Amino acid sequence: MVTKRDSTTPGRGLFAGLTGAYPRALYRAMGAADADFEKPLIAIANSWTELNPGHAHLRRLAEQVKTGVWAAGGFPVEFNTIAPCDGIAQGEGMHTVLPAREVIAASVELMVRANRCEGLVCLASCDKILPGMLMAAARLDLPTIFLPGGPMLPYQADGQSWVLCDVKEAMGRLRAEEIREEEFAQIERYACASEGSCSMMGTAGTMSCLVEAMGLALPGSATIAAVEARRARLARVTGERIVALVREGLRFRHIVDQRALENAVRVLMALGGSTNALLHLPALASELALSLPLREFDRLSRETPLLARFKPASPVTLQDFDRAGGVLALMSELAPLLHLDARTVWGSSLAAALSQSTVRNRQVLRPLEDPLASEGGIAVLFGTLAPRGAVVKQSAVDPRMLRHEGPARVFEKEEAVRDHLLEGEVRAGEVLVIRYEGPRGGPGMREMSIPAGLLQGMGLGDQVAMVTDGRYSGATRGPCIGHVCPEAAVGGPIAIVRDGDLISIDIPARRLDLWLSEEEIARRMTEWHPPERELRGFLRLYAERVSGADEGAVLR
Numbered sequence: 001m002v003t004k005r006d007s008t009t010p011g012r013g014l015f016a017g018l019t020g021a022y023p024r025a026l027y028r029a030m031g032a033a034d035a036d037f038e039k040p041l042i043a044i045a046n047s048w049t050e051l052n053p054g055h056a057h058l059r060r061l062a063e064q065v066k067t068g069v070w071a072a073g074g075f076p077v078e079f080n081t082i083a084p085c086d087g088i089a090q091g092e093g094m095h096t097v098l099p100a101r102e103v104i105a106a107s108v109e110l111m112v113r114a115n116r117c118e119g120l121v122c123l124a125s126c127d128k129i130l131p132g133m134l135m136a137a138a139r140l141d142l143p144t145i146f147l148p149g150g151p152m153l154p155y156q157a158d159g160q161s162w163v164l165c166d167v168k169e170a171m172g173r174l175r176a177e178e179i180r181e182e183e184f185a186q187i188e189r190y191a192c193a194s195e196g197s198c199s200m201m202g203t204a205g206t207m208s209c210l211v212e213a214m215g216l217a218l219p220g221s222a223t224i225a226a227v228e229a230r231r232a233r234l235a236r237v238t239g240e241r242i243v244a245l246v247r248e249g250l251r252f253r254h255i256v257d258q259r260a261l262e263n264a265v266r267v268l269m270a271l272g273g274s275t276n277a278l279l280h281l282p283a284l285a286s287e288l289a290l291s292l293p294l295r296e297f298d299r300l301s302r303e304t305p306l307l308a309r310f311k312p313a314s315p316v317t318l319q320d321f322d323r324a325g326g327v328l329a330l331m332s333e334l335a336p337l338l339h340l341d342a343r344t345v346w347g348s349s350l351a352a353a354l355s356q357s358t359v360r361n362r363q364v365l366r367p368l369e370d371p372l373a374s375e376g377g378i379a380v381l382f383g384t385l386a387p388r389g390a391v392v393k394q395s396a397v398d399p400r401m402l403r404h405e406g407p408a409r410v411f412e413k414e415e416a417v418r419d420h421l422l423e424g425e426v427r428a429g430e431v432l433v434i435r436y437e438g439p440r441g442g443p444g445m446r447e448m449s450i451p452a453g454l455l456q457g458m459g460l461g462d463q464v465a466m467v468t469d470g471r472y473s474g475a476t477r478g479p480c481i482g483h484v485c486p487e488a489a490v491g492g493p494i495a496i497v498r499d500g501d502l503i504s505i506d507i508p509a510r511r512l513d514l515w516l517s518e519e520e521i522a523r524r525m526t527e528w529h530p531p532e533r534e535l536r537g538f539l540r541l542y543a544e545r546v547s548g549a550d551e552g553a554v555l556r
Contacts, residue, residue, distance in 0.1 A: 011037035014116040032075075039075040040246040042239075043117035045108045045133060046078055047124040052085035054125035054197040054204060057226055058149050061235045065121055065147065068239020074246070076239065077115070081107045086127045086203070086447060086473060087164060091415070094446040097128055098279070098439065098471075099542045102555050104132025109139045118142065119246040121238060125149030125196070125226075127203040127474075130211060131280035137252045138287035143245035144252045145345045146217040147238045148208035150226035151318040152196030161319075162191040164198040165312040165475035168450055172457020175422060196226025199318045201310035202474035206273035207280060212327045213267040214260040215344030216252075219353065223322035245345060258290055259339035263350070265297055266337055269304040269376020270330060272313055272395035274474025275482060278378065279445075282552035294389040294550050298380035298510065305371030306395050307333055308364060312456075312477045313396035316364055324364035328357040333368045381481065383513040384521070385467070385493050385503060388485035388550045390512050396477035398462040402508055404479060406431045406465065408501045412531075413437065414446055414470065421454045428463040431503040435494050436531065437470030438487025439553040443535065443543035449473035452480045465505055467512070469494055471549070481505065481512060483549040489530055490548070496524035 011020045015027070015037040024037055044065055048058040062078055069076035081104050084097050112120055120142050122133040130148065137144045154161040166187055174184045197204035208222035218238055224231045261281060268277050278297055285292035307330060310316045331338060332354045340351035359365045366372055377395035382388075394402070406429040411417040417434050420426065432451075439445045448470055455461060461478035469487035472480050486492030493514055497503070502515040514521070535543055545555045 013041060013118055036075045039073055040118045040243055041115070042069050042074045042076045042119045042121065042242055042246070043112045043115065044076055044078040044121045044123060045111070046080050047083035047129045048080060049083045052083065052088055052126070053152060053192060053195045054085060054149060055083045057195040058123055058125070061147065061149065061231065062123055064232050064235035065123065065239040068236040069243055072240040072243035074119070074243035077117070079111050081129070083124070083126060083129050086449070087198070090450055095442055095444040095539060098445045098553060099443070099538060101128040101132040101135070102542070103538070104129055105135035105139070108133055108136035112136070112140055112142070119242045120144040121242050122146045123149070125204055127207070127276065130207040131283060134211070134280070134284050135287050138256065138284060141251050141253045143242065143250055144216070145238055145242045145245060146211045146221070147235055148211060148217060148221050150196050150224050150228070150231050151199040151205060152192060153194040153225055153227065154199045154317045154319055155190040155193040157190065161311070161315060161317050162187055163200045163311055163317060164191055165200050165202070165453070167191050168453030169312065169457040171450070172454040175454065176458045178459070194225070194227045198475065200312060200475045201271060201273055201318070203274040203276040205318050206268065206277050206474050209271060209273065209327050210264040210268060210277060210281070213264050213331060215255050215342055215350060218346050219328050220322070220326055223318050223326040225319060225322070241345060244347070250343070250345070253288065255343045255345060256284070256288065259342045261285055261290060261292055262300065263338050263342055265300045266304045266334055267327065267331060269301045269378060270307045270334055272306055272309050272377030272393065275378055275391045275393050275472060276474055278391050278483065279471070279549060279553050283554045286552055286554050294380045294391070297378065301376035301378055304334070304337060304376040305368060306373040306375065306377055307366045307368070307371050309372060309395060312475050320361070320364050324361035325357060325359050328353055329359045330365055332357040333359060333365060336368065379507050379510060381507065381510050381512040383511045384516070385497070385514040386484045386512045387493070388548065389483065390467070390481050390485065391483040392479070392481045392507060393476065394507050397479050397507065400462050401465060401479040403506050404431070404465050405502065405504045408433045408497050408499060408503050410435070410497055410499050414448055414451065417448070417451050418454065421451055421458065426460060426464055430464050431505070432464060432466045433494065433497050433503070434466065434468040434470060435488035435497070437468055438489055439546040439549055440543050441469065441487050441489030443539050443546070445471050445549060445553055447471045447473050448480070448482070449476060452476040452478060467503065469549070479505065484512070485548050485550040487548065491525065491528065491530070493521060496521065496528055
């Protein structure tokens with residue numbers, strides 16, 4: 001029963017008082033009743049789209065979230081943001097994907113501010129969408145909870161699991177005549193077995209895990225399959241929980257602080273996650289006015305053992321991870337290294353949650369005292385070729401390539417090295433250098449996903465290295481070094497490398513060096529001029545204002 005009030009005073013927040021009549025009138029056009037204006041207004045930022053499978057099912061999940069919000073006494077309002085897919089945007093489209101992170105962050109921030117919502121549910125799946133929403137949530141500092149969309153099911157055949165990264169490596173295997181057209185076609189047809197994000201430890205899986213590790217999502221959110229009934233139930237509980245968070249006054253910055261960021265980095269290192277996290281976590285830290293430089297990632301990696309390997313570095317999928325206990329089981333093993341007093345959206349401390357978590361499969365998750373490797377999955381390299389750093393997923397590198405020295409073969413863009421690989425002109429021992437693919441130079445810091453997959457599929461992952469100021473997919477394995485800073489477009493040393501120059505890679509020593517004298521480097525730099533290009537629209541603004549990859553590639 002609605003209590004009758006004076007017409008000048010009903011409602012809360014956006015709907016309160018005499019001036020609240022304007023938005024109340026507009027909301028009534030959508031079916032809102034008097035009682036709804038007394039409830040917490042809960043924004044549901046949804047990245048649903050029909051343009052990729054990672055987000056195609058999010059409308060259904062949003063309905064469950066809204067059911068939970070209504071049941072808990074809230075007023076849910078859903079809106080959309082964009083959601084490009086790295087896998088689909090390969091090639092020219094890839095220029096837009098990292099810049100889209102900034103658009104996503106701004107669109108969520110501005111929509112929630114405009115409507116003066118009291119709580120926020122972020123419903124997203126893939127590579128740049130979760131990070132963009134994290135950045136928006138940091139700016140808004142409202143009670144916030146995340147619900148990742150969940151991974152797709154892997155395809156099971158002949159005793160093995162196929163996921164998306166198997167397709168790109170199959171391209172190289174087909175080119176090397178290791179498989180026939182019929183087998184290649186089968187992998188292409190069946191590798192993506194359902195809606196959801198890719199069931200490998202790519203960037204989507206990594207960022208979902210890190211959101212849960214930071215205490216921003218309910219247990220199991222990262223690994224329960226997109227199409228499982230468990231995820232629908234989780235969505236409803238998420239809706240109920242956000243209303244409780246509003247009533248408790250537990251805001252985003254109460255949960256995500258320096259402790260939460262360090263916990264996230266340790267989880268990243270222990271599970272051998274995507275190198276793209278070294279763009280997204282610094283970007284989040286920047287929004288929070290916290291410090292998370294590349295050297296801190298490397299320090300934490302040296303202190304954090306590798307407890308798991310996933311596709312493409314092993315046959316293990318995210319479904320296997322979920323059955324082994326998921327993120328909290330991994331964190332229960334890491335507990336001696338974590339900040340256990342960190343806060344969470346599920347209403348208990350991290351320590352309390354981990355006390356209820358156990359590892360159910362030691363083949364998937366190794367104990368802290370018997371890890372797969374003594375260091376974490378990612379290493380940060382410095383040297384004369386990367387004075388401000390470069391990044392490599394060391395857990396996915398053949399041990400024979402942890403140290404490598406060879407002559408450079410230089411390419412000015414991704415397509416050039418891709419064609420070079422497909423034409424079979426690569427020579428053992430070479431270091432393939434791809435430049436002008438950084439945040440500013442691309443623009444947009446394209447990922448070299450297909451060239452890296454071709455290299456591996458052609459059987460060259462233990463003979464040839466790749467170095468770029470661009471980035472790699474989280475589903476990359478092999479001696480692939482990205483994020484070289486400073487990038488070529490701003491005059492980093494990678495800009496003056498020539499064919500035949502000797503490049504030295506020493507991952508254990510954290511070195512990436514160009515064997516030229518300081519005098520020769522300085523002489524070449526006096527002759528260097530940035531290439532001319534014509535950019536329009538948002539990409540022109542992005543190229544003018546984006547920071548380096550070592551700072552998270554954020555707009556200044």
